[in-house]
Structures are given as C-alpha cells and as structure tokens.
Amino acid sequence: MATFSPLNVGSFEFWETPFDVREKVFAELRANDPISWQGPPDSLLVEPEQNTDGFWAITKYEHIREISRKPKVFSNSEGIFLEDLPEPVRVGALSFIVQDAPEHTFLRGIVSNAFSPRHMKTLEDWTRDLVIDLIESIRPKGEADICEEFTKQLPGRIFCSFFNITEPQQVHDAIEGAEMIVSWNDPDFTKDHEPIMVFANAAEMLQDVAYALAEDRRKNPGEDLMSWIVDAEFEGRKLEDWEIGGFFVLMAGAANDTTRHAMAHGMLAFEQFPEQKALLLSDMEKYLDGAVDEVLRWSSVILHMRRQVMEDYEIGGKTLKKGDKLALFYCSGNRDEDIFEHPMEFDITRSPNRHITFGGGGPHFCLGSVLGKQMLKHAIREVYTRMPDLSIGEPEYLASSFMHGVKHLPATWSPDKGV
Numbered sequence: 336m337a338t339f340s341p342l343n344v345g346s347f348e349f350w351e352t353p354f355d356v357r358e359k360v361f362a363e364l365r366a367n368d369p370i371s372w373q374g375p376p377d378s379l380l381v382e383p384e385q386n387t388d389g390f391w392a393i394t395k396y397e398h399i400r401e402i403s404r405k406p407k408v409f410s411n412s413e414g415i416f417l418e419d420l421p422e423p424v425r426v427g428a429l430s431f432i433v434q435d436a437p438e439h440t441f442l443r444g445i446v447s448n449a450f451s452p453r454h455m456k457t458l459e460d461w462t463r464d465l466v467i468d469l470i471e472s473i474r475p476k477g478e479a480d481i482c483e484e485f486t487k488q489l490p491g492r493i494f495c496s497f498f499n500i501t502e503p504q505q506v507h508d509a510i511e512g513a514e515m516i517v518s519w520n521d522p523d524f525t526k527d528h529e530p531i532m533v534f535a536n537a538a539e540m541l542q543d544v545a546y547a548l549a550e551d552r553r554k555n556p557g558e559d560l561m562s563w564i565v566d567a568e569f570e571g572r573k574l575e576d577w578e579i580g581g582f583f584v585l586m587a588g589a590a591n592d593t594t595r596h597a598m599a600h601g602m603l604a605f606e607q608f609p610e611q612k613a614l615l616l617s618d619m620e621k622y623l624d625g626a627v628d629e630v631l632r633w634s635s636v637i638l639h640m641r642r643q644v645m646e647d648y649e650i651g652g653k654t655l656k657k658g659d660k661l662a663l664f665y666c667s668g669n670r671d672e673d674i675f676e677h678p679m680e681f682d683i684t685r686s687p688n689r690h691i692t693f694g695g696g697g698p699h700f701c702l703g704s705v706l707g708k709q710m711l712k713h714a715i716r717e718v719y720t721r722m723p724d725l726s727i728g729e730p731e732y733l734a735s736s737f738m739h740g741v742k743h744l745p746a747t748w749s750p751d752k753g754v
C-alpha cells in the first residue's frame with residue numbers, strides 16, 4: 336500500500352480551517368497527487384479500532400465523474416461519509432443512499448414519482464409564493480439571522496409539503512432534526528451529547544415523525560410521499576416501519592441542509608463580489624440562471640461522498656484495490672483548473688458551468704436537483720429584488736467534513752428599499 340499523503344485531508348484540524356485555505360491543499364493535491372492515499376480520517380463516531388485504515392482522496396473533476404458512473408465497481412453500501420457509522424445506525428438512518436441496485440433502484444423509484452415534471456411545476460409556483468411570504472414577513476425588521484429566519488425555513492417548509500406535514504410539532508421536529516443530522520462534529524451540538532448521539536438523536540426525532548405519518552397515511556391515504564411509500568411493494572412485500580423511518584431521515588437531510596446552505600453561500604458570495612451583485616441587479620432575468628449555477632459551484636455544499644471499491648480498478652496511474660475506501664471531493668472538482676477558468680472567481684456569466692455539486696452522474700445523482708435549483712432561483716430573485724441593499728455580517732460556519740454549512744448569518748437591509 337502507498338504511504339500516507341503528507342497533505343492530510345481527513346483530520347478535524349483540516350476541516351476547521353477556512354474553505355480557501357483548504358482549497359490550497361486540494362489545489363496542490365490536484366497538481367501533484369490527484370489520487371492520494373490518506374491515513375484514517377479523524378472520527379468520534381466509532382471506536383478507533385473500528386475506524387477505516389485509510390482512504391483514497393479523489394480530487395480531480397474527471398476522476399470524480401468516472402467513479403460516480405461505475406456503481407458496480409464503486410459501492411455506496413458501506414457508507415457515504417469520510418467517517419464510519421456503526422452499521423445499524425447507517426442502515427437504519429440513511430436508506431437508499433447507502434444501497435446499491437437492485438434495492439436502491441426500487442426505493443429511489445418510489446420517490447421519483449414525487450419529482451415528476453408536473454409536480455415540479457406545481458411546486459415551482461408554490462415555492463415562489465413561499466419565498467415571497469417568508470421575505471415579506473422579515474422585511475419590516477431590517478435585520479435578522481437570515482439563516483434562522485429564511486434559508487432554513489424555505490426548504491424546511493417545502494420538504495414538509497412533500498409529506499403533507501402540517502402539525503406544528505411535526506414541522507418543528509422535521510426542520511430541527513434535519514439540521515441536527517449533519518451536525519455531529521459541531522461544538523454547538525456536541526456540547527451536550529457525544530457525536531454519535533447527536534446523529535442518533537436526530538435520526539430518532541425524524542423517525543418518530545415518519546412513524547406517526549405512516550400510521551396516519553395507512554388509514555387516510557392522500558396525495559403525498561408518505562402515502563406512496565406505505566403503499567409501495569418490493570419483491571412482494573411492503574416496507575417495514577424501520578425502512579420507512581430511514582427513508583424519511585435521508586430525505587430530510589438531503590432536501591433541507593443542502594439547499595439551505597447553498598442559499599447562504601450565495602448571499603456571502605454576492606457580498607464578497609459586489610460587482611457580480613451589481614451585474615445581477617442590472618438584468619435579473621438575464622443573469623439569474625447563471626447565478627444559480629455559479630452559486631452551486633461556488634458553495635459545493637456537499638463536500639464529499641464516499642464509495643467502497645468492489646474490484647481492483649486502475650485510474651490516474653493508481654490501482655484501487657477491492658475493499659479500499661475513497662472520497663469524491665466535489666469541493667475540489669468544482670475548483671479544478673482543467674475544467675473551470677479562474678476557478679477561484681465567482682462569475683455568474685461562467686458558461687459552460689458543468690459543476691458537480693449534485694454529484695458526478697450515475698445512479699445516485701441528486702434526486703432533488705431540479706427542486707434545489709428552483710428554490711435557489713426564487714430565493715436569489717426575490718431576496719435581491721426585495722432587499723437590494725442586503726448587507727451580510729460575519730458568518731458562523733458548521734464544523735463538518737461533509738456539509739459546507741453556514742449556521743448563522745447576520746444580515747441588515749433597508750425595509751423600504753426594493754419592490
């Protein structure tokens with residue numbers, strides 16, 4: 336086995352440094368050791384003896400795409416995070432994102448109905464109205480933690496609409512549980528609980544909502560995702576409650592945290608690059624789609640996904656051995672200078688902009704990419720139309736190697752500017 340790379344991208348210390356500092360390390364890896372063998376990642380989720388021996392860090396855009404599109408060679412079933420989770424927790428809480436075909440194909444198939452073009456169109460109008468309502472509810476105040484009051488609420492409410500969750504306690508648990516499920520390394524969450532308990536408690540909170548919904552929908556089926564799930568059959572059997580619970584946890588994390596943090600990074604980017612904001616405001620409809628894609632590339636909200644090698648495979652001059660683990664670093668691929676000109680510039684006119692923020696393709700490609708983009712589009716349009724002088728203060732970032740998260744973002748604006 337190769338020796339460990341001196342550029343360690345698996346330590347907590349590394350992930351505590353700012354994005355720009357980390358990117359310099361990734362740039363060096365892309366240039367000199369694009370597929371590097373890394374030591375065991377720091378982890379507080381499992382005992383050290385259960386932790387992985389090491390992993391391959393995949394940092395180039397084309398390698399990430401190649402691996403993503405070979406699901407028979409690169410499996411999801413051993414987990415998706417750099418850090419290992421105890422098996423029962425992983426299987427119980429992450430559903431089809433930690434499965435391969437055929438189970439993955441079946442479960443993903445059930446949810447896919449919810450993402451039909453017809454449903455997306457209905458949701459689009461609804462999303463726009465919700466964005467406007469949320470902004471108008473905070474606009475008179477002139478200041479807010481925009482994460483708490485806007486970016487967290489928007490995907491949270493849309494997610495609840497998928498499952499027709501209306502009961503206030505369940506809405507609360509779904510939104511808070513989704514936030515907690517990706518926060519197992521963050522001091523705000525680990526001050527009271529061990530990291531594994533942060534994850535497990537969040538999963539339980541979400542599963543409880545799922546069980547209550549499932550019980551209700553079996554008696555009162557409707558036109559919502561939970562009604563389809565309780566009715567779905569695979570190999571002649573219906574899903575058990577624990578499978579439904581895992582499914583709900585996956586959907587909550589995937590739908591909420593990603594979109595929320597992408598929006599916050601967008602606001603930070605427009606603050607850091609005022610000329611890009613001026614350009615956007617000069618012709619909103621012309622630049623909006625480009626802005627959405629550039630915010631996505633820039634934010635790389637999911638920093639990595641993990642895979643497990645199922646058979647020896649040659650790539651980039653290295654042999655990945657059966658049983659090895661690897662991490663696809665989307666954050667690095669999205670700054671790959673062989674693909675993106677001036678990758679460290681935020682440029683809403685970038686064209687083409689073939690970012691891999693939703694994954695590198697293949698069967699696990701983000702199921703909610705259309706919806707995520709829709710939410711971002713309406714959020715950007717309405718925020719900058721209704722709060723054109725929005726000014727952003729110091730962000731507070733989530734401590735995580737998985738989610739490029741913004742926990743808090745103080746913002747001010749003039750209530751009487753904008754439409």
Ligand code: HEM
Nearest residue numbers: 432589590593594597637640693694699700701702703707
């Ligand atoms: C900015 C928003 C979003 C980003 C950046 C994002 C990113 C991703 C990424 C990187 C993956 C893994 C891809 C892979 O392994 O190849 C993924 C998977 C997934 N996403 Fe998203 N996502 C977003 C929004 C959403 C939304 C709104 C939903 C649902 C309403 C959603 C549902 C899912 C699901 C269910 C999966 C698992 C797919 C599978 O394993 O087959 N995502 N997403």
